[in-house]
Amino acid sequence: MKAIVMQNYGGPEVFEEQDIAVPNIKETQVLVEMYATTVSSADELIRSGAFQHVFSVQFPHVLGVELAGVVKEIGEKVTYVKVGDPIMGLARNGGGYADYVVLEESALTIIPPTISFLEAAALTASGLTAWQSLFQYGKLQPGQRILIHAGAGGVGHIAVQLAKQHGAYVIATARGHNHEFVRNLGADEVIDYTTTDFAKAISPVDIVLDMVRDKIVELDTGIGETERKNYTVLKDSGKLISLVAPSIADHPQIRGIEAQFAYIMPNHKDLTAIIHSVEEQKLKVHLDGLFPFTVEGIADAHRQNEADPKRGKLVIQRKAHC
Structure with a gap:
């Protein structure tokens, strides 16, 4: 599968495209085809090396903690979602800058039909x-x-x-x-x-x-x-x-x-409450920019994320019309 990886700590120039294996899932996990992801503060801190004393990574590393997509495979103990469900979730260790991502069932929720994959990805983290x-x-x-x-x-x-x-x-x-x-x-x-x-x-x-x-x-x-x-x-x-x-x-x-x-821990209850607030039009997420799922697109998204000013979230789109 296609993945945009970072080979070292540094600026947005550290990204490159690689072909890596589709990850295997455990019994409590879900394999998701990524439709949309984001640039989060966590991604920026990890990429720059600013958080290496808190969260060290092995290279090559795939960033992307927020994502939305469609369930492609579920583990034996997964009961909340089924194959084909649209979901949003948080990958605490990254992985969103790839065609497929593994998520814990507890770290995702189903996206209602009134909310786009782009909005859902921007909401998660x-x-x-x-x-x-x-x-x-x-x-x-x-x-x-x-x-x-x-x-x-x-x-x-x-x-x-x-x-x-x-x-x-x-x-x-x-x-x-x-x-x-x-x-x-x-x-x-x-x-x-x-x-x-x-x-x-x-x-x-x-x-x-x-x-x-x-x-x-x-x-x-x-x-x-x-x-x-x-x-x-x-x-x-x-x-x-x-x-x-x-x-x-x-x-x-x-x-x-x-x-x-604040150490953020993904859980189904909080994610569901958040998505329901959006569904009920009590909460709005603002998308400030949309970037393609390419090395250049992700690098540009990171550059814009580092620049002031910003409003809301920058989203990386893999699937058109999502």
Whole structure:
């Protein structure tokens, strides 16, 4: 089968096409023909080598954690799906940049006929990340104040919607030209982080959802400027949920603030809840770009993902009209 692999850590130029064997499935797994996948933050962090201390890979490695497609084979203990079902799922160890992908049955859900494969692929990791960050790690309650960084991004634009629907007061950061987009998602306040110091612009919040990778961090603590400011805007005993700093929970506790790195675990219940929210038109995923399933297409998608600004998700399409 065709796969777009990375041979080393580095920039978008590391990709090349290879012919590799179709993977075998275990009794709890499903073989899926990939129709659409994405560029996620996880893909970018792994490709660049930034996360090699957390998640090391063997080369050649196939990226792609989010995908949608059609079930081609099921394991003996699989009961939820059957061959031919359209599904979306999360491949925690990658594999989406290939014709066929193996998923655990617990890491997928069926796509309703009203939702396209492109939308479904864009929802998987971003939707799970937003959902679990807010409700599992943050334990968000109606009436609480939350600051969501990168409110126009893949995770951020979903988190803004979910938090607002849950009854929270939502403050988001975004570039100026994205303010209308983020307000339309439900944000009560939007701050242009390129011109305004968010730490001086908002009243204290109960929760911060941080997706900002500081380019400069302290060598001894690993803390950057954004993370330090996050602490200043949090109430005593608030919650700081990071998607970019795995070691954050090891830092000395400040004012009773609970700092956690959100390790996202795919499960059928959360995925189904997310897809039902879309089906009921309570949640919308924004597709910011569509790229072909080629070396050049995937490299271009990664380049655009690294460039600012973005709105929503970038999708890689293998099957036309999906």
